[in-house]
Amino acid sequence: MLPGVTADQKLFAETAERFIRSTCPVSTVRRVAQREEELDGGYFTEIGELGWLALFVPEEHGGGSPSGQPVLDAGLIAEQRGRYLQPGGIVGSNVTALAITLGGTGEQRALLDDLAGGKALAAWALGDPAGGWEASAGVEVRRDGTGFVLSGAKGLVQDAHLAGWFLVSAAVDGRPALFLLPADAPGLSVEPLAGLDLTHRYAELVLRDVAVPASAVVGQIGGDDLGERLLQVATVLTVAEMVGAIGELFVMTLEHARNRAAFGRVIGSFQAVKHQLADLSLAVECSHAIATAALTAVQEQAPDAAELASVAKAFVGDAAIDVSQGCLQLHGGIGYTWEHDLHLYLRRLATDRVVFGDPAWHRERICRLHGL
Amino acid sequence: MSGQTADGLEAYRREVRAWLAANLDPRDDNEPARLRGGDAANLSPERVAQQRDLQRRVHEGGYAGITWPAQFGGQGLTAAHEEVFAQESRGYALPDLGIAGLTTTRVCGPTILAHGTDEFRRTHIPRMLSGEEIWVQLFSEPGAGSDLAGVSTRATRTDAGDWVLNGSKVWTSGAYYADYGLCLARTDPTVPKHRGLTWFGVPLTSDGVTIRPIREINGSSEFCEEFFDDVVVSDANRIGAVGDGWTVARTMMVFERLGGDPDEAPRHSGARELAPDLVALARRVGRLGDPVTRQLIARAHVIDLVKEQLDAYVAALAESGAANPNLGSYGKLAAGTLNPVRASIGLEIAAAAGVAWHPQDTEASTTALNYLNGRILSIAGGTNEMQRNGISERILGLPREPAHDLDRPFNELRHN
Numbered sequence: 001m002l003p004g005v006t007a008d009q010k011l012f013a014e015t016a017e018r019f020i021r022s023t024c025p026v027s028t029v030r031r032v033a034q035r036e037e038e039l040d041g042g043y044f045t046e047i048g049e050l051g052w053l054a055l056f057v058p059e060e061h062g063g064g065s066p067s068g069q070p071v072l073d074a075g076l077i078a079e080q081r082g083r084y085l086q087p088g089g090i091v092g093s094n095v096t097a098l099a100i101t102l103g104g105t106g107e108q109r110a111l112l113d114d115l116a117g118g119k120a121l122a123a124w125a126l127g128d129p130a131g132g133w134e135a136s137a138g139v140e141v142r143r144d145g146t147g148f149v150l151s152g153a154k155g156l157v158q159d160a161h162l163a164g165w166f167l168v169s170a171a172v173d174g175r176p177a178l179f180l181l182p183a184d185a186p187g188l189s190v191e192p193l194a195g196l197d198l199t200h201r202y203a204e205l206v207l208r209d210v211a212v213p214a215s216a217v218v219g220q221i222g223g224d225d226l227g228e229r230l231l232q233v234a235t236v237l238t239v240a241e242m243v244g245a246i247g248e249l250f251v252m253t254l255e256h257a258r259n260r261a262a263f264g265r266v267i268g269s270f271q272a273v274k275h276q277l278a279d280l281s282l283a284v285e286c287s288h289a290i291a292t293a294a295l296t297a298v299q300e301q302a303p304d305a306a307e308l309a310s311v312a313k314a315f316v317g318d319a320a321i322d323v324s325q326g327c328l329q330l331h332g333g334i335g336y337t338w339e340h341d342l343h344l345y346l347r348r349l350a351t352d353r354v355v356f357g358d359p360a361w362h363r364e365r366i367c368r369l370h371g372l
Numbered sequence: 373m374s375g376q377t378a379d380g381l382e383a384y385r386r387e388v389r390a391w392l393a394a395n396l397d398p399r400d401d402n403e404p405a406r407l408r409g410g411d412a413a414n415l416s417p418e419r420v421a422q423q424r425d426l427q428r429r430v431h432e433g434g435y436a437g438i439t440w441p442a443q444f445g446g447q448g449l450t451a452a453h454e455e456v457f458a459q460e461s462r463g464y465a466l467p468d469l470g471i472a473g474l475t476t477t478r479v480c481g482p483t484i485l486a487h488g489t490d491e492f493r494r495t496h497i498p499r500m501l502s503g504e505e506i507w508v509q510l511f512s513e514p515g516a517g518s519d520l521a522g523v524s525t526r527a528t529r530t531d532a533g534d535w536v537l538n539g540s541k542v543w544t545s546g547a548y549y550a551d552y553g554l555c556l557a558r559t560d561p562t563v564p565k566h567r568g569l570t571w572f573g574v575p576l577t578s579d580g581v582t583i584r585p586i587r588e589i590n591g592s593s594e595f596c597e598e599f600f601d602d603v604v605v606s607d608a609n610r611i612g613a614v615g616d617g618w619t620v621a622r623t624m625m626v627f628e629r630l631g632g633d634p635d636e637a638p639r640h641s642g643a644r645e646l647a648p649d650l651v652a653l654a655r656r657v658g659r660l661g662d663p664v665t666r667q668l669i670a671r672a673h674v675i676d677l678v679k680e681q682l683d684a685y686v687a688a689l690a691e692s693g694a695a696n697p698n699l700g701s702y703g704k705l706a707a708g709t710l711n712p713v714r715a716s717i718g719l720e721i722a723a724a725a726g727v728a729w730h731p732q733d734t735e736a737s738t739t740a741l742n743y744l745n746g747r748i749l750s751i752a753g754g755t756n757e758m759q760r761n762g763i764s765e766r767i768l769g770l771p772r773e774p775a776h777d778l779d780r781p782f783n784e785l786r787h788n
Contacts, residue, residue, distance in 0.1 A: 004688065254768060258769075258770070268764075268770040269770065269771040269772070269773065270773070271773055274761070274768075275761075275764065277764055277770065278705070278759070278764045278768070281702075281763060281768060282709070285682065285686075285702050286678050286702075289681040289684070289686075290678050290681045290682075293681040293685075304644065311674050314674050360667060362670075363666070363667050363670030363671060364663070364670070366670040366673060366674070367646070367666045372651065372666065
């Protein structure tokens, strides 16, 4: 947990953990992953009641955050969700709520109450199927009278199968724009993807000449700041989920090393094992440190918020692979079994590493942010 | 003398400001940074004499040892006063006695304050503050580095109650211009290794002391090795009880870790610029537009920021009070593992220009020098392996390896 969290934030995070452990522990996540059980709407209305989806929503629409620092509060929830591999991604809903709050029309704002309460879920379609994360990626927009027609495809849309709404990034006349589309818009289809992660599901959002009115635009066309802000928030919340997962995976591995015996000793007493654990714990602590800095900067809209968000994703994205691989190695054969939870973490982390920008994409972005 | 109130501090700030303006020269920002391995790393006798004078002036002005006890020549003020002086003096040329100067005030002085007798402290601490005595630590030996308690430099007692020192020490920064060494010696080899150790303050001008510079891989000779042949040391120069040297050593290691390396000093500045050294390098070799180079530059920047944020995070945890006191090892291991990566990145960007250059092109050699120096913090002040032991045992709570050297007398152990 971050140094300097308030008592309210601590309570918020502890309540979240208690809820997860009683309602959706990793054993349940596994059944959902194996399609033996589905998340019903009840999960989302319950987390709506807990306030996880209301953090970026104004009070008059049923929103609010415990500390008045929604990014930090959402980061605390994200960390717990990562620790317990919670299904049903909520970054998309939170980011969509933020977009509507900052730039939505009166009509769009009516959706905020449902988003805050978990009665409606949204997903953010940003990247294209080839892995570009610029707003313009994958979708063409042409003007049609006062409205627009969208065609193309967006990739890696998280838990699109649950979404009633899509926030679609695209470019109009070369300028970035955001569109809010209902899932039943004619020409819009969700094509499920098979993939590495079993806990989140991913899909392509295919848009075949989807006609939308001007009122579907969120914020201004060319309103660069809004899209940038959403990218920063989505990035740091994904990073916070990863930090939670990395930390839990490490603790699981440390416990294994403390208990598993070989050659008459616990394996955690061998220097060859201890040194690997020390290195992994350094990666865990560094991840925590940079995630904390990035969350704080994005919360405060500090001048270096964009940079720190990208640095955090670049670092934690790489650390996630190192820690996953290292923990698998230290578990030995048991870690290679389907039955062990380790691979659920390994799969999720390798996927989160890519969602909202892989490390190489963020490194190039860092250069550009510095005018290079 | 100013009080501790806000008004008192402001009055102190005014005094400091006036004194600095009247007594010190402004810092010359054009003076090249003292690079390890650069020719400037070695201090000439003239430079040392000049810097001792400057140190004496600061001491006479009442600004040396600001938080040190007044009865030993310090100022007896608070950390807040020290911070005021640090803020105000930033733009001035402060005394720079090299690494041995830092060892004197950050490691040896505090250790002697903690364990020396009153008489010893009254004699030596004021001299340390005035630049009259420069102290180094005589710690590592050719036969004992990470295994510090395995030192074999021997101190035997004379009938008169004094001591005779025989053995050798190594990796002593700046011993060639120092006056005293704080020396860990074995006074009883018949007991287990941690129990037979004692500390001495050894005048480096004593008969039987030989100091030789060590040539390092970067060509410079900042470090020295010392040989002790029947060097007589007065019992008055003993620091701490006979046989209690390990207690003193632990104090000293804490100060050593806090004292840091001058290379590390600008912790929270500079990192925000995008790896300026590497951007300049890439521009020089014409690769700024190359996507591979851009990835490497960003990787280095990520390393810089993560190290900075790790330090800030550990400091914030430490301030919260509940943190494990060993967390500082993370900063050390991060530097020890990431600095070499960063140095290699420079080499990769420079390619041919990093390994051969026109002799007159002094800038071009920096990449190679950084590469040669890249592992300094992986080894010096506790190797990566020692940090990993510390982290795994004292933070993660894993068991120690079975030890063969804890209960047996030192003279029955295998050692170098």
